[in-house]
Amino acid sequence: EPEVTQTPSHQVTQMGQEVILRCVPISNHLYFYWYRQILGQKVEFLVSFYNNEISEKSEIFDDQFSVERPDGSNFTLKIRSTKLEDSAMYFCASTEGTGGNEQFFGPGTRLTVL
Amino acid sequence: AQSVAQPEDQVNVAEGNPLTVKCTYSVSGNPYLFWYVQYPNRGLQFLLKYITGDNLVKGSYGFEAEFNKSQTSFHLKKPSALVSDSALYFCAVRAPSGSSYKLIFGSGTRLLVRP
Numbered sequence: 001e002p003e004v005t006q007t008p009s010h011q012v013t014q015m016g017q018e019v020i021l022r023c024v025p026i027s028n029h030l031y032f033y034w035y036r037q038i039l040g041q042k043v044e045f046l047v048s049f050y051n052n053e054i055s056e057k058s059e060i061f062d063d064q065f066s067v068e069r070p071d072g073s074n075f076t077l078k079i080r081s082t083k084l085e086d087s088a089m090y091f092c093a094s095t096e097g098t099g100g101n102e103q104f105f106g107p108g109t110r111l112t113v114l
Numbered sequence: 115a116q117s118v119a120q121p122e123d124q125v126n127v128a129e130g131n132p133l134t135v136k137c138t139y140s141v142s143g144n145p146y147l148f149w150y151v152q153y154p155n156r157g158l159q160f161l162l163k164y165i166t167g168d169n170l171v172k173g174s175y176g177f178e179a180e181f182n183k184s185q186t187s188f189h190l191k192k193p194s195a196l197v198s199d200s201a202l203y204f205c206a207v208r209a210p211s212g213s214s215y216k217l218i219f220g221s222g223t224r225l226l227v228r229p
Contacts, residue, residue: 004157031214031215033214033216033217035217041221042204042219042220042221042222043158043204043222044219045217048214048215050214056214091157091158093158093217095215100146100163100165100166102148102160102163103160103217104160105150105157105158105159105160106157107157108156108157
């Protein structure tokens with residue numbers, strides 16, 4: 001069964017460093033998302049991506065964040081200068097489209113900022 | 115604004131007993147409602163959804179959920195709980211219109227099924 005994959009599973013970085021989180025969505029899906037979950041809290045929407053551009057972003061997704069689909073298969077989230085409060089589990093999700101399709105989530109990347 | 119509430123942080127139930135995990139929502143228009151389950155150190159797994167049609171929807175692992183428009187609820191149920199059902203459960207809503215169809219999640223309910 002096709003699944004969303006994410007790498008790395010765990011990333012430890014120093015405050016101020018850049019990190020890139022990688023995702024490979026399901027191949028025929030068209031809509032891509034990043035969510036995050038701070039430990040013990042709810043899952044929060046960060047950004048959605050369709051047709052090679054951002055379709056919506058949350059307040060959390062400030063200028064330090066960017067997304068890219070560089071080669072038609074990978075979908076990346078870059079945090080340019082990490083802060084302590086960026087420590088969280090980051091989930092990638094994808095879906096075929098609208099009309100009630102569920103989103104499929106990857107296993108997540110745990111980001112720890114020291 | 116769309117929102118989802120899961121009023122219980124934790125639900126405890128004995129194996130073999132029925133379980134209910136509560137969810138209420140607030141959204142303009144007709145809602146698209148989802149339940150996801152998260153096992154420790156794992157991603158979110160889709161359980162079931164309500165889009166339209168029958169108010170009782172059936173999903174994976176014997177779970178079902180009942181959509182109640184007048185009460186704006188979408189409670190998750192299972193007739194007979196298993197210890198392996200112990201996990202974190204999230205209710206989510208997606209408004210049917212809009213450009214991104216993002217999911218808005220509730221705060222999650224931890225289900226603990228004791229042997």
